[in-house]
Amino acid sequence: MKAAGILKSAFTGEGAWARVLGAGMLVATVAAQHPHPAFDRSRAKDVFSLIPNWKFFAPNPAVHDFHYAYRTLEPGGATSEWHEIEMIEPRRLRQAFWFATRRPEKAVFDICTAILQLAAKGGAAAAQTNSAYQVLVEFIRRTIRERHGEDAVRGFQFAVVRAAGHDTAEEPEPLFLSPYTPMKRPPVGGHLVTA
Incomplete structure (x- = not known):
């Protein structure tokens, strides 16, 4: 099966909505971990706090x-x-x-x-x-x-x-x-x- 066929079958057919939703959550989660403020847009629109924040360290840690x-x-x-x-x-x-x-x-x-x-x-x-x-x-x-x-x-x-x-x-x-x-x-x- 060609790559185009695999990609098409991933987003069509039975359970496609779950795969699309899962892929979207994965992309949003990865993007939300980036330190640049532009990547916080997805978390800002997340009213139910579904997108996790796995930033273990503060962006500006206390040094005093x-x-x-x-x-x-x-x-x-x-x-x-x-x-x-x-x-x-x-x-x-x-x-x-x-x-x-x-x-x-x-x-x-x-x-x-x-x-x-x-x-x-x-x-x-x-x-x-x-x-x-x-x-x-x-x-x-x-x-x-x-x-x-x-x-x-x-x-x-x-x-x-x-x-x-x-x-x-x-x-x-x-x-x-x-x-x-x-x-x-x-x-x-x-x-x-x-x-």
């Missing part, structure tokens, strides 16, 4: 870590030294199979990314009105409460610092500095503590 530091304002008015919140735990072999404890680290990383994008567009004041900022404030507030107790601290200020992880040749870079925030949540319409 965010570090979070805070300093507290004591009831007497003194400001403490900066304290780091250690989010990145040392990696273990078992974490290659199950790493559920990484979820908070990833969540805070994503929240911080959202805050930094808002701050880049509209300044620090715009970022402070966003819910992602409020979630980060509550995370830091809870950490301070666990470490120092609520009555020992009047307010706090936090910083987000970008570092290259294990690459010590690159200096850490401060990216965001919050205003002083009261330890007790202000009432609705309340204002931040300033110092």
Whole structure:
């Protein structure tokens, strides 16, 4: 049988619609894996998410870590030294199979990314009105409460610092500095503590 005959029989006769649909899905799946944005058109029109995305790596992988530091304002008015919140735990072999404890680290990383994008567009004041900022404030507030107790601290200020992880040749870079925030949540319409 000639090649033209094989091709014709593949798209005609009994079960042809299934073969055509299968071939179309195969082509769309392979095309959707290409990193160029033009190939994402088929997935954009896929309202039922039938075309799988097997891109195992991010197109722009993170090469830096965010570090979070805070300093507290004591009831007497003194400001403490900066304290780091250690989010990145040392990696273990078992974490290659199950790493559920990484979820908070990833969540805070994503929240911080959202805050930094808002701050880049509209300044620090715009970022402070966003819910992602409020979630980060509550995370830091809870950490301070666990470490120092609520009555020992009047307010706090936090910083987000970008570092290259294990690459010590690159200096850490401060990216965001919050205003002083009261330890007790202000009432609705309340204002931040300033110092």
